[in-house]
Every structure is written in C-alpha cells, then in structure tokens.
Amino acid sequence: MGKRVLIIGGVAGGASAAARIRRIDEFAEIVMFERGPFVSFSNCALPFHLSGIVEESENLVLMTPEVFDKQYNIDARVNHEVTAINPKEKTIVVKNLLSGEETIEAYDELVLSPGANPVLPENIKGIHSAHVFSVRNVPDIDQIKRYIDQNNVQDVVVAGAGFIGIEVAENLKKAGKNVSLIEAADQVMEPFDYDMAQILHKEIMDNDVNLVLEDAIAEIKDDCVLLTSGKEIPGQVVIMAIGVKPELTLAKAAGLEIGKTGGIKVNHHYLTSEPHIYAVGDAIETTNLITRKPTRLTLAGPAQRQARAVADHMYGKQYRNTGVIGSSVIQCFEMNAASTGLNEKDCKKEGIDYRTSYVIPKDKVGLMPNARPIYFKLIFAYPSGQILGAQCMGEGNVDKRIDIIATMITMNGNLEDLKELELSYSPMFGTAKDAVNMAALVGLNILNGEYKQVPVTEIRSLIESNAFIIDGREPDEYEEGHMINAVNIPFSEFRNRLDEIPKDQPVYVHCLSSQRSYNMVKALQMRGFDNVFNLMGSFLGLCMYEYYNDQVTGRKPVVTNYRFDLL
Amino acid sequence: MGKRVLIIGGVAGGASAAARIRRIDEFAEIVMFERGPFVSFSNCALPFHLSGIVEESENLVLMTPEVFDKQYNIDARVNHEVTAINPKEKTIVVKNLLSGEETIEAYDELVLSPGANPVLPENIKGIHSAHVFSVRNVPDIDQIKRYIDQNNVQDVVVAGAGFIGIEVAENLKKAGKNVSLIEAADQVMEPFDYDMAQILHKEIMDNDVNLVLEDAIAEIKDDCVLLTSGKEIPGQVVIMAIGVKPELTLAKAAGLEIGKTGGIKVNHHYLTSEPHIYAVGDAIETTNLITRKPTRLTLAGPAQRQARAVADHMYGKQYRNTGVIGSSVIQCFEMNAASTGLNEKDCKKEGIDYRTSYVIPKDKVGLMPNARPIYFKLIFAYPSGQILGAQCMGEGNVDKRIDIIATMITMNGNLEDLKELELSYSPMFGTAKDAVNMAALVGLNILNGEYKQVPVTEIRSLIESNAFIIDGREPDEYEEGHMINAVNIPFSEFRNRLDEIPKDQPVYVHCLSSQRSYNMVKALQMRGFDNVFNLMGSFLGLCMYEYYNDQVTGRKPVVTNYRFDLL
Structure with a gap:
C-alpha cells in the first residue's frame, strides 16, 4: 500500500525514524533490522546498571x-544482521543470526543507523581476552556485571576517560570496586579545556579512583594491565572506552561516500551519496553550526533530530538542518560538568580569535542552604563578542x-x-545576576579593554617568578591560606595603602x-596604576586548578594551604 | 573632585547603582540614603527567616x-529619609530619623530607587492593628518572627497568594503554624494561567495550608479575620501581601512625570522627566520587550540591570535598554514553578493571537531515580510561531x-x-528530546494544522456532555482510574478496533x-476519521487540573479515581 521503508539499526536513530515515519504515513510498511537482541534501549543509561542505580538491565530496554x-x-526484527546493500536494485541482504537464514528485502527508502563501534586496538596484547569488555549495548553491560559478580572481581581497569569511561568508573566505584581510570591524553573529558578538567581530576581523585593520565594500556594480563609507562595496574576486568569509530562496513561495501572525518557523508536531508538511502546518528558526518565545518558527534539528541528530519524529507515535509553545536553534561561523583559549543582547543585549531571569561559565583543566593560555587568559563569571539561556547562545573x-x-x-x-x-x-534557584550574566559582564570588560586579566593556567609561573601579587581578601582569610609571595592588601584598606603598590612593574590582583x-x-x-591585571579565578580558581597535579606529582604547591573548606 | 552622586534607596537598585558608579569613577562622591536601618539586604530571601532556613535575620543583610x-x-547613610527633591536647585532635603536633624544635600546626579510599598487597604477594619504585618524589609520580618514567637501564635492568616504570600505561607507552615492563605482572585500566582495554577492549588492544599480563593479580608479581629464571604478564619497574626504600589511620594512632590501604569516615567536611559534625575527598580514604569508597551515589574534582576545602565549612561558608556520580559520562579513546597514572557491572559488582554502546547514528559530519563513529571505549557504567536512565553511546574x-x-x-x-x-x-539530567523540544514539536503540529487539540480546561464539559472519548492506555491502566464515560481502546489494539470508533461525531483521544x-x-x-482531537494533558493533566476544585467544592469528579500514584 504505502512505501516500503527499511531501517538498519534499532536504537536511538533507527527507532526514532521508524516512529516518526509511522506518524506521517499510517500505511507505510516499516521494517527495522537490529543485529542485537534488543531495539530501542537507553544506551546512555547503560553504565548505571553497574552500580545498581538501574537495578534490572531489562529496564534499560x-x-x-x-x-x-x-x-x-512496525516490524522490528532483532538478531537480524544486514550483510549487504544493493543500491541499484534497491535491496538489502539480511541474515537471521539465530537461524542462519538469508533473505533479500526490497526497499523504497532505506535508513542507515548503524552507530559506532568501540575502538579496540589490536596492538594491545591480550585485547581479546575474556575479561576485556566494552560498553555498547545491553548484553555488554549484562556480561560485565555478571562477570564481575561471578568472579568476585575487586579491581577494574577502565581505559578512556570520556563520557562512558567516567560513568563506568563512577558506577563501579559506587558498587565498591577498586577502579583505575587510564587516559592517554593529559586530561579527562575532551569537551573541556585543560584548566576546567583539573576540577574533574580533583573530583575523581577525591573519590578514590586511581586516575592515570598520559598513559595507555600496552598489555592486558590476567589480573593486571601493563601500561606503556611500565606501570602495572591491578585489574581482573578491563573495560575499553577509549573511543568509538563509525560502523562503516555496510556503507563502504555499498559504495556510499565517506566524509573526511570518517563518517558517512550526507547532504542537507541526511541523504547519502545514493538516492533513497538516508543515514543518521553516530555513523554520519554532520556539520558544526559554529565553524560550518564537517564534524562527528556521537550524541543521542542530534541522532533523534536527524531521524525525524529523514522521515520529514521522505514525505516532502519542510525541515531545517541547522547542524550541531555539541552540548553535553555528565555527573562525575558530586560534580556536574556540562559544556556546549567550542572550547579553547577548538578555537585554536580552527584559527578563531577568541577571549574567555571565568567566574566562580555561588549557584544561588549565598545565605541559602546548599549554595555552592559554580565554575563557569565562557568562550567568545574577538572582536565580535559572539558567544562560541561555555564550560560549567559545580x-x-x-x-x-x-x-x-x-x-x-x-x-x-x-x-x-x-x-x-x-x-x-x-x-533558592539562583542569584539576581546569574553566573551567565556575570560571565558576559566580565567578557564585555575584556572586549572593551576595561581591564586586563591573566588566566588561571599562568598564575603558577607568576608566583614562581616572584611577580607582585596582591591578595585583596581580609587578613583572616589570608592567614588561613594564600598564594606564596602574595602581599595582603585587603579591598577594605587598599586606598590607604597605595604606597605599598609599585608603579614600575606589573601588579596582579586577586581575592577569593x-x-x-x-x-x-x-x-x-x-x-594611576597602568599595569594592573586581574587573576582569573582568584584563590579559589587556583586551588582547584593546581590541586590534582600538586598531589600526583608531589611538587611544591604555590599556595600555603588549600582552602576547600571555603567551598 | 568627581561628580557628587546621591542615591535614594539602598537595596537592590540603589546599592547596585552605587557600586557600579564607583567602578566607573573612583573619584565620584557617592552618598546613598536609606530610610530603614539596613542597606543592601536580600529582600527576596526575607520569608525564609520565618522557617529558620535563614536562621539569623542579620544574615539577610x-x-x-x-x-x-x-x-x-561609598557613604551609605541608614535611618536617613529624603523628604524633598528640588530639581531646579539640584538639591534634596534629608532627615536623620534618629536625631531629627534635616540637611540639604546638593547633587550632580540623583538616582531614585525608592521601591514599592505593600498595599494596606484602609477599608479593612483593623488593618492598623498591632498583629497586622507586611514583609518589606529586615525589621518587618524580625517583627513578625518575634511577635509569633513571643505570643506563641499558632494561627496565621496570609492575605495575597503571590510570590511573597506563598513563600510566607510555606515558611510559616514549615515552622509548624496553621496557615490560611486568602486570595481575591480565582487563582494563586498571577504569572500563571488558571489551568497551571490548579497544580499549585493542589500542592498548597496537599501541604495543609487553608487556601481560600475569591475572597478577601473584610475585618481583622484580635484572633481571627472576617472575610467578605462571611467566613471567619482564625489568625492571631495577619500578614498582608496582596500587592505593592510604587513609592511615589518624593517623585510626585518633585513634579516628576508618572506613567500610565502608575510607575515613575523614565526614558531609554532611565532618566525621569527631570534632567540628572534617574529612577530604577520597583517604582518605575518599564517596557515589555514582547508587547512593546509600558509595564511595571517588581523583580530584583531587572532592578540591578537598570541600576547598571544608569551608571553607564551617567558616564557616557553605551548601553542597550531591551525592556523586560518578566521571568520568575518560586518554590511552593515540593513543586517548583517558573514562568517567563506572556501568559494566555496577557495575550488575550493585548489582543495577540496565540496558540499553546502543553506537554507532561518526565524531567529525566524515566528509568533513572527521581524522574518526575514536568508540566510545561508553551505560548506562541499565531501564525508566526514566535515564542511568547512559557509556564513550567514540577x-x-x-x-x-x-x-x-x-x-x-x-x-x-x-x-x-x-x-x-x-x-x-x-x-540523570534530562531526556534526549527535552520538554522544551517536545512543546515546540506539538506547537508546530498545531501551527501546521497537523491535528486538533482540546485544552485541559474543556475536558470536563466534554465528559459531562457525553462526548466520544477514547482512552488509549492499556486495560490495567484504565481499570485503576479513568475519565468517566471514556471508552478504552488501547494504542496497542486500536487498528483492530476501528469499527468501534464513530465517524459521524467528534472523537477525543487521550492516554496518560x-x-x-x-x-x-x-x-x-x-x-479516515476527520474529526479527531487530542485532549491536551491527557489523564494526568486532567487529574492535576480538576483535583483541587473537586476537593473544595465537593462536586463529583470526572474521573473514577485520581491516579497521583502514577506521578
């Protein structure tokens, strides 16, 4: 009667496309093929089964x-793997993984939502051992949990400190395991800049996870892993979460064009290089709204919107493909961390001139219970002041x-x-001038040249080079912990102590x-002091920035005392 | 040396202006006059002292x-009342309320931030009794708390169910008092439409506050109040929070122009009709960004921004006066309620053609702990689809x-x-398609005529007129509570039961x-069913909408059983 629409992949993108097509066309024949045993499960919630926050894995479906x-x-066929696409014939070959039977299915429209596979480097010795896992679907997480429980595993190594790695580490920690988190980069969570990531490093360390940065697994042994640094880390289970790569087997075999970023190339309507074949989700190359450049983004929200757009285009409905900006949030123990748009690393890579502002206000009126600091960094274009991105923790x-x-x-x-x-x-909910307003005000000051600032990443070298640093807090605050070599000239006294401040050298000012x-x-x-700088983040920002590296390297702190009790 | 800037009023607007002027001009002479004993206190946090959430009232300062x-x-003079402004001489008359001494102060620039006064109707007999209070400043809230404690007051009557009234009622309830909340309108919290307000009515009732709508205090007696309806409500303390009016005494006496809305008229730069006299905050008339019409808005955020704008203009700095949209949030026991922009009432008043969408999704992924419904109503312009406002509870x-x-x-x-x-x-934080996205999708369906809907306010009359209503939930859900007369044709079965659905009359469909x-x-x-309608809010929306009035009027419910256990 209606069109025959086949969908390859039955999770976020595939299932959304199927449902939307049905709403537009009650008479379409819709068949959805899923290699695994489940369709439409919450892949983002998988790690929460490890702690028991999601008690039964079947609830994930x-x-x-x-x-x-x-x-x-909708005909949703699980345990059915599509093994080939023939765009000229408009057919696909499907294998029933239980019976082994192969059939050929014809389509009017085909939607690819194959997702992405965990990266499992072949050069790691032991990568195919029975106690090495990755987290892609419900059977994966079931397997991990069962293996840990049945073997009474105490030590787990998680490789990769992105979203999945951190969530897996946290949930295993909550389950009482000893967890090591190994990350090749010098920081966790790529969407954040190095300075902001330090706050997460501290949080992870404070929660007794063994965080190892700038290192990688060289060999997986039975009850430990050997790192490239030579370190040996105990682990009777290893979970690989170092990244994903688009599942391209079918697309490549069918001759579909692949983009430069390694995702399936699609046009404005998510049509691939072949007519009547759409692609959505983690496997495709999409466009960044800010840079206008191709990018890949493995997030559920964009996948759902792409799926909807595909259905709309299939039936001639108007749709606006606005590209993606990359918004995400993660809970890392007590610290929530969210980001959107470009970070400093992105701007540098893209050659975009930018400035930042960094504020640490309270998230609600200070006198209310549970008012807590919020660490907010704003990235904006220079000189236009256009907002490019932000990172926020608290x-x-x-x-x-x-x-x-x-x-x-x-x-x-x-x-x-x-x-x-x-x-x-x-x-109870905020402050009359919110953190985002404050960040904009500071940003405008920078844009308008109202004053100069030094990023938190450079304060250490200022301290070490004996720069003239003023601590504008009250003496009792100063006494309980301050930057080494800082001179205490309180905000409440400075007008009477101007003669203590040099005019012939740069002056750096901070408070809490x-x-x-x-x-x-x-x-x-x-x-008349022409060479004055504000230290971004001030004492609180510096403590948060320096603490983790101070602890792991054993280097001498640049503060006399961390004052995390002030938080 | 610098300008002499005088500021009348030392709370949100005044204190913000003073601090900003100092940052722009280190050499200005800034004097701030405050009639009360405190400057710069958190007026928004005052009610929280009644419950002890803010333990010491001095913390409010x-x-x-x-x-x-x-x-x-900055020279902040408390207990100093400005009694006259002489714009021609550029002077003000100031009275020291402690010594009685009067002085004349000259200004280069004058900033008025006199705020607004609680409305205390003279026609209420007993309005000036010693046990009648209002909540404007720290001494007020101190007095109330002391009076209640010293007299061991058990029954309190709060008049007016706006922000202050509800917060006072809640905090007194938390302090263990019997609280009656009297409101003249047919609903609490004016920023919300009647339908959304029902959710708050239920919440207030569920928390054992005696909510009395469409009634008002006629007489205040020693230990009760008499309402215009004749009802007698026990109360050894009465707190008046029925509204505020701009404090215009000084402005009027000085001949400053007053706007149609009853606030001090100001131009783009917050200059009054007299040069060198600015006005900000609760006392002024501002402009609504959406309607482009004059309005009054007594909120702290706008006051602070106006104060900053005044300082900027005083020193020739560029500034953009964008008007206000009116965003607010309140905690009402367990229910948070926020709104922004125009509501339906506003649109009707302004003659703006609009449509609404109403969705009740979970606020986070359903399988996560503490996933709760969020009641989200979106108002958008017809036919442009421009977003005009929203109301959200949960x-x-x-x-x-x-x-x-x-x-x-x-x-x-x-x-x-x-x-x-x-x-x-x-x-843990939301759903891949957030409530705001869903509301937009529903809105677009309405805009594009994809389907028709009936607001929750009209479902009762449909039920009572025996309309053909389909309950699309599963039989077990239906059994445990449903709309009276609704026919249970589950979503999972309807395609096989089409013959049960009439084609010659309107069909109304709902689920949870x-x-x-x-x-x-x-x-x-x-x-082929041409006359089908979706019931907005469905069963959950109807239960929330009808419950309060069902309870207070004792009328027969239009559902067989409220299912709040499903929330």
Whole structure:
C-alpha cells in the first residue's frame, strides 16, 4: 500500500525514524533490522546498571519488538544482521543470526543507523581476552556485571576517560570496586579545556579512583594491565572506552561516500551519496553550526533530530538542518560538568580569535542552604563578542547555565545579549545576576579593554617568578591560606595603602573569586596604576586548578594551604 | 573632585547603582540614603527567616554601611529619609530619623530607587492593628518572627497568594503554624494561567495550608479575620501581601512625570522627566520587550540591570535598554514553578493571537531515580510561531526550561528554533528530546494544522456532555482510574478496533500524558476519521487540573479515581 521503508539499526536513530515515519504515513510498511537482541534501549543509561542505580538491565530496554508491532505496526526484527546493500536494485541482504537464514528485502527508502563501534586496538596484547569488555549495548553491560559478580572481581581497569569511561568508573566505584581510570591524553573529558578538567581530576581523585593520565594500556594480563609507562595496574576486568569509530562496513561495501572525518557523508536531508538511502546518528558526518565545518558527534539528541528530519524529507515535509553545536553534561561523583559549543582547543585549531571569561559565583543566593560555587568559563569571539561556547562545573544546576548558552549560540547571541538576559530568579534557584550574566559582564570588560586579566593556567609561573601579587581578601582569610609571595592588601584598606603598590612593574590582583579584585583593579587603574591585571579565578580558581597535579606529582604547591573548606 | 552622586534607596537598585558608579569613577562622591536601618539586604530571601532556613535575620543583610565605606568609599547613610527633591536647585532635603536633624544635600546626579510599598487597604477594619504585618524589609520580618514567637501564635492568616504570600505561607507552615492563605482572585500566582495554577492549588492544599480563593479580608479581629464571604478564619497574626504600589511620594512632590501604569516615567536611559534625575527598580514604569508597551515589574534582576545602565549612561558608556520580559520562579513546597514572557491572559488582554502546547514528559530519563513529571505549557504567536512565553511546574529542574524559553524570547526565537535546540543531555539530567523540544514539536503540529487539540480546561464539559472519548492506555491502566464515560481502546489494539470508533461525531483521544494519543490521533486521521482531537494533558493533566476544585467544592469528579500514584 504505502512505501516500503527499511531501517538498519534499532536504537536511538533507527527507532526514532521508524516512529516518526509511522506518524506521517499510517500505511507505510516499516521494517527495522537490529543485529542485537534488543531495539530501542537507553544506551546512555547503560553504565548505571553497574552500580545498581538501574537495578534490572531489562529496564534499560524502552520498547520491545512486540510493542513496536502492536502500537506502531512496525516490524522490528532483532538478531537480524544486514550483510549487504544493493543500491541499484534497491535491496538489502539480511541474515537471521539465530537461524542462519538469508533473505533479500526490497526497499523504497532505506535508513542507515548503524552507530559506532568501540575502538579496540589490536596492538594491545591480550585485547581479546575474556575479561576485556566494552560498553555498547545491553548484553555488554549484562556480561560485565555478571562477570564481575561471578568472579568476585575487586579491581577494574577502565581505559578512556570520556563520557562512558567516567560513568563506568563512577558506577563501579559506587558498587565498591577498586577502579583505575587510564587516559592517554593529559586530561579527562575532551569537551573541556585543560584548566576546567583539573576540577574533574580533583573530583575523581577525591573519590578514590586511581586516575592515570598520559598513559595507555600496552598489555592486558590476567589480573593486571601493563601500561606503556611500565606501570602495572591491578585489574581482573578491563573495560575499553577509549573511543568509538563509525560502523562503516555496510556503507563502504555499498559504495556510499565517506566524509573526511570518517563518517558517512550526507547532504542537507541526511541523504547519502545514493538516492533513497538516508543515514543518521553516530555513523554520519554532520556539520558544526559554529565553524560550518564537517564534524562527528556521537550524541543521542542530534541522532533523534536527524531521524525525524529523514522521515520529514521522505514525505516532502519542510525541515531545517541547522547542524550541531555539541552540548553535553555528565555527573562525575558530586560534580556536574556540562559544556556546549567550542572550547579553547577548538578555537585554536580552527584559527578563531577568541577571549574567555571565568567566574566562580555561588549557584544561588549565598545565605541559602546548599549554595555552592559554580565554575563557569565562557568562550567568545574577538572582536565580535559572539558567544562560541561555555564550560560549567559545580554541584548544582550546571546544565541550566549551559543550556542557556546553547540557546544563545543557536540564536547567534553575543555578550550584550547575554549580559541583559532576564532569567528566572529566586534565592533558592539562583542569584539576581546569574553566573551567565556575570560571565558576559566580565567578557564585555575584556572586549572593551576595561581591564586586563591573566588566566588561571599562568598564575603558577607568576608566583614562581616572584611577580607582585596582591591578595585583596581580609587578613583572616589570608592567614588561613594564600598564594606564596602574595602581599595582603585587603579591598577594605587598599586606598590607604597605595604606597605599598609599585608603579614600575606589573601588579596582579586577586581575592577569593575575583569579585573584590575586579573592583580593586578598576580603582587602581583610575589611581594611576597602568599595569594592573586581574587573576582569573582568584584563590579559589587556583586551588582547584593546581590541586590534582600538586598531589600526583608531589611538587611544591604555590599556595600555603588549600582552602576547600571555603567551598 | 568627581561628580557628587546621591542615591535614594539602598537595596537592590540603589546599592547596585552605587557600586557600579564607583567602578566607573573612583573619584565620584557617592552618598546613598536609606530610610530603614539596613542597606543592601536580600529582600527576596526575607520569608525564609520565618522557617529558620535563614536562621539569623542579620544574615539577610549582605553589606553594612561600614563595608560600603571601607571597600567602596561609598557613604551609605541608614535611618536617613529624603523628604524633598528640588530639581531646579539640584538639591534634596534629608532627615536623620534618629536625631531629627534635616540637611540639604546638593547633587550632580540623583538616582531614585525608592521601591514599592505593600498595599494596606484602609477599608479593612483593623488593618492598623498591632498583629497586622507586611514583609518589606529586615525589621518587618524580625517583627513578625518575634511577635509569633513571643505570643506563641499558632494561627496565621496570609492575605495575597503571590510570590511573597506563598513563600510566607510555606515558611510559616514549615515552622509548624496553621496557615490560611486568602486570595481575591480565582487563582494563586498571577504569572500563571488558571489551568497551571490548579497544580499549585493542589500542592498548597496537599501541604495543609487553608487556601481560600475569591475572597478577601473584610475585618481583622484580635484572633481571627472576617472575610467578605462571611467566613471567619482564625489568625492571631495577619500578614498582608496582596500587592505593592510604587513609592511615589518624593517623585510626585518633585513634579516628576508618572506613567500610565502608575510607575515613575523614565526614558531609554532611565532618566525621569527631570534632567540628572534617574529612577530604577520597583517604582518605575518599564517596557515589555514582547508587547512593546509600558509595564511595571517588581523583580530584583531587572532592578540591578537598570541600576547598571544608569551608571553607564551617567558616564557616557553605551548601553542597550531591551525592556523586560518578566521571568520568575518560586518554590511552593515540593513543586517548583517558573514562568517567563506572556501568559494566555496577557495575550488575550493585548489582543495577540496565540496558540499553546502543553506537554507532561518526565524531567529525566524515566528509568533513572527521581524522574518526575514536568508540566510545561508553551505560548506562541499565531501564525508566526514566535515564542511568547512559557509556564513550567514540577519537582525537578523547571527553572532550566524557563530560562531556555526566556533566552529564546529575548533572541526572538520561534518554534522551529526551539524544536531544533541542542541541549545538554544525559539520563540523570534530562531526556534526549527535552520538554522544551517536545512543546515546540506539538506547537508546530498545531501551527501546521497537523491535528486538533482540546485544552485541559474543556475536558470536563466534554465528559459531562457525553462526548466520544477514547482512552488509549492499556486495560490495567484504565481499570485503576479513568475519565468517566471514556471508552478504552488501547494504542496497542486500536487498528483492530476501528469499527468501534464513530465517524459521524467528534472523537477525543487521550492516554496518560498524550504521547500515545498523539500517535493515535495521527493514525486515525489517515484512516479516515476527520474529526479527531487530542485532549491536551491527557489523564494526568486532567487529574492535576480538576483535583483541587473537586476537593473544595465537593462536586463529583470526572474521573473514577485520581491516579497521583502514577506521578
């Protein structure tokens, strides 16, 4: 009667496409093929089964083939692997993995949503051992949990400190295991810049996970792994989460064009290089809204939107492909961490001139219970002030701040827009001037040359080179911990102590979180001090930035005392 | 040396202006006059002292005159009332309320931030009794708490169910008091439409506050109040929170122009009708960004931004006055409630053609702990699809959703923008398709005429008039509670039971939260049913909408059983 639409892959992209097609065309024949035993499971929630937060792994499955059939009249065939696509004939070859039977299925429209596979480097000796796992689907997580339980495993090595690696490590820690987290880069969580990642490093260390950076697994032995550094790390289970690569087997064999980034190339309508073949999700190359360049993004939200767009285009409905900006959030023990858009690394790579602002206000009115610091970094274009990205961490509502910035980026907002943004406020939920407003105000000061600042990454070398650093906090605050060599000239006294401040050398000012030092810097400038800098992040920012590396390297701290009790 | 700037009023607007002026001009002479004993206190946090959440009332004071002096070189004079302004002479008359002494102070620039006064109707007999209070400043809240404690008051009457009234009622309830909340309108919290307000009514009732709507205090007696309805409500303390009116005494006496809305008229730069006299905060008339019309808005965020703008203009700095949209959030027991922009009432008043969408998804992935429903109503312009406003309630992160919409409104976003918005997602924080995306999708369906819907406010009359209503849930769900007269044709069976559905009369479809019924409506349309409607909010929405009035009026419910256990 209607079109015959075949869908390869039955998770986020595939299942969304199927449901949307049904809503547009009650009479289409829709068949969805899934290699695994389940369709429509929550892959993002998989790690939470390891701690028991999601108690039963079957709860991870959102829709069964039976429900697809009864509610949506969609034929969802699990344990069915598509082994070939013949674009000229408009057919696919499908193998029933249980019976071994092969059939040829004809399509009017074909949707590829094959996803991405975990990277398992062949050069790691022992990578195919029975106690090495990856996390892609429900059987994977079931297997891991069963193996750990049955073998009473105590030590687990997680390789890769991205979203999956961190969530797996945290959930195993919550399950009482000894967890080592090995990451080849010098930081966890690529979406964050190095400075912000230090906050997560501290959080991971504080929660007793053995975090090993700039190292990788060379060999997997029975109850330990050998790192390239020569270190030996105990582990009776190894979970590989160092990254994913698009599943391209079918696409390549069918002659579909592959993009430069290694994803299936699609046009504005998510059509591949062959007519009537669409592709969505983790396997495709998409476009970054900010840089206008091809990119890959393995997130569920964009996959769902792409799937919807495919269905709409199939039936001649208008659709706007706006590309992606890359918004994400993760819970890392008590610290929530969210980001959107470009980070500093991206800007440097793309040759985009940018500036940043970094503020550490409270997430709600300070006198309310549970008011906690929020670490907020804003990236904006120079000199346009256009908002490019943000990174936010804290125990509170960081996703709110990042979603506001994501909206701003999408709507092409600049610092002036963000400064004036009128957000919902009451003391339990925020501050009258929110962190995002503050970051915009600081950003405008930078853009307008109102004052100069030094990033938190450079404070250590200033301290070590004996720069003139003013601590603008009160004496009791200074006494309990301060930057080495800093001179304590409180905000409440500085106008009477100007003669203590040199005019012939740069002067660096900080306080606890840069609110007081900002005022001091402005006043000093007007009082004839031409070479004054604000230290971004101030004392709190420096403590958070330096702590992890101080601890792991044993180097001498540049503060007399970390004051995390002030948080 | 610098300008002499005088500021009348030392709370949100005044204190912000003073601090900003100091940052721009280190040499200005800044004097801030405050009639009360405190400057710079958190007026929004006042009610939280009643429950002890803010234990000491002195914690409500953010900055003392001493700190203003030492840190900012600002002369903050408390207990100083400005009694007259002489614009021609550029002077004001100030009375020291402790000594009685009067002085004349000259200004180069004057900033008015006099705020607004609680409305205390003279026609209420007993309004000036010693046990009648209002909540404007720290002494007020101190007095109330002391009076209640010293007199061991058990019954409190709160008049007015706006922000202050609800927060006072909740905090007194938390302090163990019997609280009655009297509101003249037919609903609490004016920023919300009647339908959404029902959710708050239920929450207030569930928390054992005696909520009395469409009634008002006629007389205040010693230990009770008499309402206009004749009801007598026990209360040894009465707190008046029925509204505020701008404090205009000084402005009027000085001949400053007053706007039609009853606030001090200001121009783009917040200059009053007299040169060198600015006005900010609760006392002024501002402009609504959406309607472009004058309005009044008594919120702290806008006051702070206005204060900053005043300082900027005073010193020739560029500034953009974008008007206000009115974003707010309140915690009402376990229910958070936030709103932004225009509501339906506003649109009707302004003659703006609009449509709405109403969705009740979970606030995070359903299988995660603490996933809770979020009640989200979106208002958009017809036929442009421009986003006009939103209202959101739930136990979770409602402020996030409203702040996203506030950003969209500010950036002139429409439904297409909102539909595609890429927000930070992980199962602990949201869903891959967030409530705001879903509301946009439903909105686009309405805009494009994809299907028709009936608002939750009209479901009762459909039920009572024996309309053909299909309950698309499964039989076990139906059995445990359903709309009276609804026919149970589950989503999983309807294609085999089409002959049970009439073609000659309107058909209304619902499920639990309209996700399944949306699919059914689309399918039925394609199967030749031309007159099919989706019931907005579905069973869950109806239960929330009807419950409170059912309980207080004792009328027969239109559901066989409320299923709040499903929440």
